[in-house]
Amino acid sequence: MKTPATPPNEAERLLSLRQSGLLEFDNRQPYDRLTRLAKRLFNVSVAMVNLIDERTQIAKSVDGAVPAVLPRSVSFCGHTILQPEPLVVNDARDDSRFVDNPLVAHENGVRFYAGIPLRLPDGAVVGSFCVVDQTPRDFSAQDLAALSDLAALAEDEFAASCAATTDELTGLINRRGFNQFAAFALSGARRRAEPLTLAWMDLDRFKQINDRFGHSEGDEALKAMANLLRSAFRETDLLVRYGGDEFAVLFADTDEQGAWIAMQYLTEQVAKFNQTGSHPWTLTFSWGICEFDHHHGDLEQWLKEADRKMFSMKQKNSAAR
Numbered sequence: 001m002k003t004p005a006t007p008p009n010e011a012e013r014l015l016s017l018r019q020s021g022l023l024e025f026d027n028r029q030p031y032d033r034l035t036r037l038a039k040r041l042f043n044v045s046v047a048m049v050n051l052i053d054e055r056t057q058i059a060k061s062v063d064g065a066v067p068a069v070l071p072r073s074v075s076f077c078g079h080t081i082l083q084p085e086p087l088v089v090n091d092a093r094d095d096s097r098f099v100d101n102p103l104v105a106h107e108n109g110v111r112f113y114a115g116i117p118l119r120l121p122d123g124a125v126v127g128s129f130c131v132v133d134q135t136p137r138d139f140s141a142q143d144l145a146a147l148s149d150l151a152a153l154a155e156d157e158f159a160a161s162c163a164a165t166t167d168e169l170t171g172l173i174n175r176r177g178f179n180q181f182a183a184f185a186l187s188g189a190r191r192r193a194e195p196l197t198l199a200w201m202d203l204d205r206f207k208q209i210n211d212r213f214g215h216s217e218g219d220e221a222l223k224a225m226a227n228l229l230r231s232a233f234r235e236t237d238l239l240v241r242y243g244g245d246e247f248a249v250l251f252a253d254t255d256e257q258g259a260w261i262a263m264q265y266l267t268e269q270v271a272k273f274n275q276t277g278s279h280p281w282t283l284t285f286s287w288g289i290c291e292f293d294h295h296h297g298d299l300e301q302w303l304k305e306a307d308r309k310m311f312s313m314k315q316k317n318s319a320a321r
Protein backbone atom coordinates (compact mmCIF):
# COMPACT_ATOMS: atom_id res chain seq x y z
CA MET A 1 0.00 0.00 0.00
CA LYS A 2 1.19 3.49 -0.77
CA THR A 3 0.52 5.92 2.08
CA PRO A 4 -0.33 9.41 0.85
CA ALA A 5 2.70 11.71 0.57
CA THR A 6 2.82 14.98 2.48
CA PRO A 7 2.25 17.99 0.22
CA PRO A 8 5.25 20.37 0.04
CA ASN A 9 3.15 23.22 1.49
CA GLU A 10 1.74 21.09 4.33
CA ALA A 11 2.41 23.63 7.13
CA GLU A 12 0.58 26.45 5.31
CA ARG A 13 -2.18 24.06 4.25
CA LEU A 14 -2.81 23.02 7.86
CA LEU A 15 -2.70 26.62 9.04
CA SER A 16 -5.35 27.59 6.47
CA LEU A 17 -7.50 24.61 7.46
CA ARG A 18 -7.32 25.45 11.18
CA GLN A 19 -7.97 29.16 10.60
CA SER A 20 -10.95 28.39 8.38
CA GLY A 21 -12.88 27.07 11.40
CA LEU A 22 -14.20 24.22 9.22
CA LEU A 23 -12.92 21.60 11.65
CA GLU A 24 -14.87 23.15 14.51
CA PHE A 25 -17.99 24.72 13.11
CA ASP A 26 -20.67 22.17 13.10
CA ASN A 27 -22.63 23.32 10.04
CA ARG A 28 -23.17 20.02 8.30
CA GLN A 29 -26.51 20.77 6.69
CA PRO A 30 -25.37 22.34 3.38
CA TYR A 31 -22.81 19.58 2.88
CA ASP A 32 -25.35 16.89 3.77
CA ARG A 33 -27.54 18.11 0.91
CA LEU A 34 -24.66 17.74 -1.52
CA THR A 35 -23.60 14.26 -0.38
CA ARG A 36 -27.23 13.07 -0.42
CA LEU A 37 -27.53 14.33 -3.97
CA ALA A 38 -24.22 12.76 -5.06
CA LYS A 39 -25.12 9.37 -3.61
CA ARG A 40 -28.39 9.29 -5.55
CA LEU A 41 -27.00 10.81 -8.72
CA PHE A 42 -24.14 8.32 -9.06
CA ASN A 43 -25.93 5.41 -7.39
CA VAL A 44 -22.97 4.73 -5.10
CA SER A 45 -22.92 3.42 -1.54
CA VAL A 46 -21.05 6.40 -0.08
CA ALA A 47 -20.63 10.11 -0.81
CA MET A 48 -18.48 12.30 1.42
CA VAL A 49 -17.08 15.76 1.93
CA ASN A 50 -13.80 15.19 3.76
CA LEU A 51 -11.22 17.39 5.41
CA ILE A 52 -7.64 16.17 5.70
CA ASP A 53 -6.06 17.19 8.99
CA GLU A 54 -2.51 16.38 10.06
CA ARG A 55 -3.15 12.70 10.74
CA THR A 56 -6.84 12.12 10.07
CA GLN A 57 -9.49 12.32 7.42
CA ILE A 58 -12.56 13.92 8.99
CA ALA A 59 -15.96 13.78 7.30
CA LYS A 60 -17.70 17.15 7.16
CA SER A 61 -20.59 15.18 5.73
CA VAL A 62 -21.06 11.51 4.94
CA ASP A 63 -23.98 9.71 3.33
CA GLY A 64 -23.35 5.99 3.67
CA ALA A 65 -22.13 3.50 6.23
CA VAL A 66 -18.48 4.47 6.75
CA PRO A 67 -16.59 5.88 9.74
CA ALA A 68 -16.59 9.67 10.03
CA VAL A 69 -12.91 9.67 10.97
CA LEU A 70 -10.15 7.62 9.32
CA PRO A 71 -6.36 7.63 9.58
CA ARG A 72 -4.94 9.80 6.81
CA SER A 73 -2.41 7.04 6.10
CA VAL A 74 -5.10 4.75 4.62
CA SER A 75 -7.38 7.40 3.12
CA PHE A 76 -7.92 7.74 -0.62
CA CYS A 77 -8.64 11.45 -0.16
CA GLY A 78 -5.12 11.87 1.24
CA HIS A 79 -3.96 11.07 -2.32
CA THR A 80 -6.59 13.29 -3.95
CA ILE A 81 -5.35 16.42 -2.19
CA LEU A 82 -1.89 15.90 -3.70
CA GLN A 83 -3.01 16.59 -7.25
CA PRO A 84 -4.86 19.42 -8.94
CA GLU A 85 -7.03 17.08 -11.01
CA PRO A 86 -9.63 14.52 -9.83
CA LEU A 87 -8.52 11.08 -8.67
CA VAL A 88 -10.53 8.25 -10.23
CA VAL A 89 -9.86 4.63 -9.25
CA ASN A 90 -12.09 2.32 -11.29
CA ASP A 91 -11.06 -0.84 -9.46
CA ALA A 92 -8.83 -0.44 -6.42
CA ARG A 93 -7.73 -4.09 -6.71
CA ASP A 94 -5.95 -3.18 -9.96
CA ASP A 95 -4.16 -0.18 -8.48
CA SER A 96 -0.84 -0.83 -6.76
CA ARG A 97 -1.40 2.17 -4.45
CA PHE A 98 -4.56 0.66 -2.99
CA VAL A 99 -4.67 -3.10 -3.61
CA ASP A 100 -3.52 -4.02 -0.09
CA ASN A 101 -5.09 -0.99 1.63
CA PRO A 102 -7.16 -2.25 4.61
CA LEU A 103 -10.19 -0.39 3.23
CA VAL A 104 -9.86 -2.46 0.03
CA ALA A 105 -8.39 -5.81 1.04
CA HIS A 106 -11.56 -7.59 2.11
CA GLU A 107 -14.64 -8.98 0.43
CA ASN A 108 -16.80 -5.87 0.86
CA GLY A 109 -13.95 -3.42 0.53
CA VAL A 110 -13.72 -0.27 -1.56
CA ARG A 111 -13.49 -0.94 -5.28
CA PHE A 112 -14.45 2.32 -6.91
CA TYR A 113 -13.41 5.80 -5.79
CA ALA A 114 -13.70 9.22 -7.44
CA GLY A 115 -12.58 12.33 -5.57
CA ILE A 116 -12.24 16.02 -6.42
CA PRO A 117 -9.79 18.12 -4.39
CA LEU A 118 -11.49 20.94 -2.43
CA ARG A 119 -9.88 24.35 -1.99
CA LEU A 120 -10.35 27.23 0.39
CA PRO A 121 -10.58 30.75 -1.09
CA ASP A 122 -6.83 31.20 -0.37
CA GLY A 123 -6.06 28.20 -2.61
CA ALA A 124 -5.18 25.72 0.15
CA VAL A 125 -6.37 22.20 -0.71
CA VAL A 126 -7.97 21.04 2.52
CA GLY A 127 -10.10 18.06 1.55
CA SER A 128 -12.10 16.37 -1.13
CA PHE A 129 -15.57 15.58 -2.38
CA CYS A 130 -15.69 11.88 -3.12
CA VAL A 131 -17.95 9.01 -4.07
CA VAL A 132 -17.15 5.40 -3.22
CA ASP A 133 -18.62 2.03 -4.08
CA GLN A 134 -18.04 -1.65 -3.39
CA THR A 135 -18.24 -2.60 -7.06
CA PRO A 136 -15.76 -1.55 -9.74
CA ARG A 137 -17.17 0.89 -12.26
CA ASP A 138 -16.46 3.28 -15.10
CA PHE A 139 -16.84 6.98 -14.52
CA SER A 140 -17.53 8.97 -17.68
CA ALA A 141 -16.37 12.49 -18.46
CA GLN A 142 -19.98 13.60 -17.85
CA ASP A 143 -19.99 11.93 -14.44
CA LEU A 144 -16.75 13.67 -13.61
CA ALA A 145 -18.16 17.03 -14.71
CA ALA A 146 -21.25 16.50 -12.49
CA LEU A 147 -19.10 15.52 -9.50
CA SER A 148 -16.93 18.61 -10.12
CA ASP A 149 -20.07 20.78 -10.09
CA LEU A 150 -21.05 19.40 -6.67
CA ALA A 151 -17.49 19.91 -5.43
CA ALA A 152 -17.65 23.54 -6.59
CA LEU A 153 -20.82 24.00 -4.49
CA ALA A 154 -19.01 22.54 -1.47
CA GLU A 155 -16.18 25.02 -2.10
CA ASP A 156 -18.74 27.86 -2.18
CA GLU A 157 -19.89 26.68 1.27
CA PHE A 158 -16.28 26.65 2.47
CA ALA A 159 -15.88 30.22 1.24
CA ALA A 160 -19.10 31.37 2.96
CA SER A 161 -17.98 29.68 6.15
CA CYS A 162 -14.57 31.34 5.95
CA ALA A 163 -16.13 34.79 5.62
CA ALA A 164 -18.70 34.37 8.40
CA THR A 165 -18.19 36.23 11.67
CA THR A 166 -21.24 34.80 13.42
CA ASP A 167 -21.46 31.35 14.96
CA GLU A 168 -24.39 29.59 13.28
CA LEU A 169 -25.40 27.49 16.27
CA THR A 170 -25.55 30.16 18.96
CA GLY A 171 -25.72 33.43 16.99
CA LEU A 172 -22.78 34.79 19.00
CA ILE A 173 -19.70 36.27 17.33
CA ASN A 174 -17.32 33.51 16.23
CA ARG A 175 -13.54 33.31 16.52
CA ARG A 176 -12.98 35.21 13.28
CA GLY A 177 -15.39 37.95 14.32
CA PHE A 178 -13.69 38.20 17.67
CA ASN A 179 -10.21 38.42 16.17
CA GLN A 180 -11.38 41.19 13.85
CA PHE A 181 -13.30 43.11 16.50
CA ALA A 182 -10.82 42.73 19.37
CA ALA A 183 -8.06 44.66 17.58
CA PHE A 184 -10.53 47.43 16.78
CA ALA A 185 -11.92 47.49 20.36
CA LEU A 186 -8.40 47.66 21.79
CA SER A 187 -7.36 50.66 19.76
CA GLY A 188 -10.65 52.46 20.65
CA ALA A 189 -10.24 51.71 24.38
CA ARG A 190 -6.61 52.83 24.31
CA ARG A 191 -7.55 56.11 22.62
CA ARG A 192 -10.32 56.77 25.16
CA ALA A 193 -8.12 55.56 28.05
CA GLU A 194 -10.82 53.09 29.06
CA PRO A 195 -10.21 49.71 30.68
CA LEU A 196 -11.08 46.63 28.64
CA THR A 197 -11.35 43.22 30.28
CA LEU A 198 -11.60 39.81 28.72
CA ALA A 199 -13.32 36.82 30.33
CA TRP A 200 -12.47 33.40 28.98
CA MET A 201 -14.83 30.50 29.69
CA ASP A 202 -14.78 26.80 29.01
CA LEU A 203 -17.62 24.44 29.89
CA ASP A 204 -16.66 21.67 32.28
CA ARG A 205 -17.09 18.06 31.19
CA PHE A 206 -19.08 19.14 28.15
CA LYS A 207 -18.01 16.03 26.26
CA GLN A 208 -19.99 13.97 28.79
CA ILE A 209 -23.19 15.79 27.76
CA ASN A 210 -22.59 14.77 24.14
CA ASP A 211 -21.61 11.25 25.14
CA ARG A 212 -24.49 10.63 27.53
CA PHE A 213 -27.36 12.52 25.88
CA GLY A 214 -26.33 12.87 22.23
CA HIS A 215 -24.89 15.59 20.05
CA SER A 216 -28.16 17.51 19.66
CA GLU A 217 -28.52 17.82 23.45
CA GLY A 218 -24.90 19.04 23.42
CA ASP A 219 -25.99 21.69 20.91
CA GLU A 220 -28.87 22.65 23.20
CA ALA A 221 -26.42 23.07 26.09
CA LEU A 222 -24.22 25.37 23.97
CA LYS A 223 -27.27 27.43 22.96
CA ALA A 224 -28.39 27.63 26.60
CA MET A 225 -24.96 28.92 27.61
CA ALA A 226 -25.12 31.55 24.85
CA ASN A 227 -28.56 32.67 26.06
CA LEU A 228 -27.32 32.93 29.63
CA LEU A 229 -24.46 35.16 28.44
CA ARG A 230 -26.95 37.32 26.53
CA SER A 231 -29.21 37.77 29.51
CA ALA A 232 -26.41 38.31 32.06
CA PHE A 233 -24.35 40.97 30.29
CA ARG A 234 -24.79 44.41 28.77
CA GLU A 235 -25.41 45.02 25.09
CA THR A 236 -22.06 46.74 24.82
CA ASP A 237 -20.21 43.58 25.90
CA LEU A 238 -19.00 41.44 23.03
CA LEU A 239 -20.17 37.84 23.40
CA VAL A 240 -18.15 35.20 21.62
CA ARG A 241 -18.28 31.48 21.01
CA TYR A 242 -14.60 31.01 20.30
CA GLY A 243 -15.00 27.38 19.26
CA GLY A 244 -16.30 24.07 20.66
CA ASP A 245 -17.27 24.69 24.29
CA GLU A 246 -15.12 27.83 24.68
CA PHE A 247 -16.79 31.20 25.16
CA ALA A 248 -15.41 34.68 25.76
CA VAL A 249 -16.76 38.09 26.75
CA LEU A 250 -15.07 41.37 26.05
CA PHE A 251 -16.27 43.78 28.74
CA ALA A 252 -16.23 47.32 27.37
CA ASP A 253 -15.10 50.11 29.72
CA THR A 254 -14.67 47.62 32.59
CA ASP A 255 -11.72 46.87 34.82
CA GLU A 256 -10.91 43.48 36.31
CA GLN A 257 -12.93 44.10 39.43
CA GLY A 258 -16.02 45.08 37.43
CA ALA A 259 -15.62 41.99 35.25
CA TRP A 260 -15.28 39.83 38.34
CA ILE A 261 -18.63 41.11 39.66
CA ALA A 262 -20.22 40.50 36.26
CA MET A 263 -18.87 36.95 36.22
CA GLN A 264 -20.24 36.29 39.72
CA TYR A 265 -23.64 37.34 38.40
CA LEU A 266 -23.29 34.95 35.44
CA THR A 267 -22.33 32.13 37.81
CA GLU A 268 -25.50 32.77 39.84
CA GLN A 269 -27.64 32.82 36.71
CA VAL A 270 -26.15 29.54 35.51
CA ALA A 271 -26.80 27.97 38.95
CA LYS A 272 -30.44 29.16 38.75
CA PHE A 273 -30.74 27.73 35.26
CA ASN A 274 -29.44 24.39 36.51
CA GLN A 275 -32.00 24.33 39.32
CA THR A 276 -34.99 25.29 37.20
CA GLY A 277 -33.99 23.85 33.83
CA SER A 278 -35.88 20.99 32.27
CA HIS A 279 -32.75 19.43 30.76
CA PRO A 280 -31.14 16.15 31.80
CA TRP A 281 -27.74 17.91 31.99
CA THR A 282 -26.37 20.81 34.01
CA LEU A 283 -24.00 23.56 32.90
CA THR A 284 -20.78 24.25 34.77
CA PHE A 285 -17.86 26.26 33.53
CA SER A 286 -14.41 27.50 34.45
CA TRP A 287 -13.35 31.07 33.77
CA GLY A 288 -10.46 33.47 33.89
CA ILE A 289 -10.40 37.26 33.49
CA CYS A 290 -7.67 39.59 32.39
CA GLU A 291 -7.64 43.37 31.95
CA PHE A 292 -5.72 44.62 28.94
CA ASP A 293 -2.48 46.39 29.72
CA HIS A 294 -2.58 49.41 27.38
CA HIS A 295 1.13 50.09 27.92
CA HIS A 296 2.75 46.71 27.49
CA GLY A 297 0.09 44.24 26.37
CA ASP A 298 -0.59 42.62 23.05
CA LEU A 299 -3.66 40.75 21.89
CA GLU A 300 -2.13 37.28 21.79
CA GLN A 301 -0.60 37.58 25.25
CA TRP A 302 -3.93 38.87 26.61
CA LEU A 303 -5.85 35.84 25.33
CA LYS A 304 -3.18 33.51 26.68
CA GLU A 305 -3.32 35.08 30.13
CA ALA A 306 -7.12 34.83 30.35
CA ASP A 307 -6.91 31.23 29.11
CA ARG A 308 -4.20 30.43 31.67
CA LYS A 309 -6.37 31.76 34.50
CA MET A 310 -9.37 29.79 33.19
CA PHE A 311 -7.24 26.65 33.09
CA SER A 312 -6.04 27.16 36.61
CA MET A 313 -9.69 27.38 37.80
CA LYS A 314 -10.48 24.24 35.78
CA GLN A 315 -7.71 22.35 37.52
CA LYS A 316 -8.95 23.50 40.92
CA ASN A 317 -12.54 22.56 40.03
CA SER A 318 -11.59 19.11 38.84
CA ALA A 319 -9.35 18.50 41.87
CA ALA A 320 -12.31 19.46 44.11
CA ARG A 321 -14.63 16.92 42.45
Ligand SMILES: Nc1nc2c(ncn2[C@@H]2O[C@H](COP(=O)(O)OP(=O)(O)OP(=O)(O)O)[C@@H](O)[C@H]2O)c(=O)[nH]1
Nearest residue numbers: 026202203204205206207208210215218219244245
Ligand atom coordinates in the same frame (compact mmCIF):
# COMPACT_ATOMS: atom_id res chain seq x y z
N1 LIG B 1 -22.78 19.10 20.50
C1 LIG B 1 -21.68 19.75 20.09
N2 LIG B 1 -20.48 19.35 20.52
C2 LIG B 1 -19.38 20.05 20.14
C3 LIG B 1 -19.48 21.15 19.28
N3 LIG B 1 -18.21 21.64 19.07
C4 LIG B 1 -17.38 20.86 19.80
N4 LIG B 1 -18.07 19.89 20.44
C5 LIG B 1 -17.57 18.86 21.33
O1 LIG B 1 -17.15 19.46 22.53
C6 LIG B 1 -16.31 18.54 23.21
C7 LIG B 1 -15.26 19.33 23.98
O2 LIG B 1 -14.54 18.39 24.70
P1 LIG B 1 -13.39 18.78 25.68
O3 LIG B 1 -12.58 19.87 25.08
O4 LIG B 1 -12.74 17.52 26.10
O5 LIG B 1 -14.15 19.48 26.86
P2 LIG B 1 -14.78 18.94 28.21
O6 LIG B 1 -15.43 17.60 28.11
O7 LIG B 1 -15.64 20.08 28.64
O8 LIG B 1 -13.49 18.78 29.13
P3 LIG B 1 -12.99 19.79 30.24
O9 LIG B 1 -12.97 21.16 29.61
O10 LIG B 1 -11.60 19.30 30.57
O11 LIG B 1 -13.93 19.70 31.40
C8 LIG B 1 -15.73 17.60 22.14
O12 LIG B 1 -16.23 16.31 22.38
C9 LIG B 1 -16.32 18.16 20.84
O13 LIG B 1 -16.67 17.12 19.93
C10 LIG B 1 -20.77 21.53 18.80
O14 LIG B 1 -20.96 22.49 18.04
N5 LIG B 1 -21.84 20.80 19.24
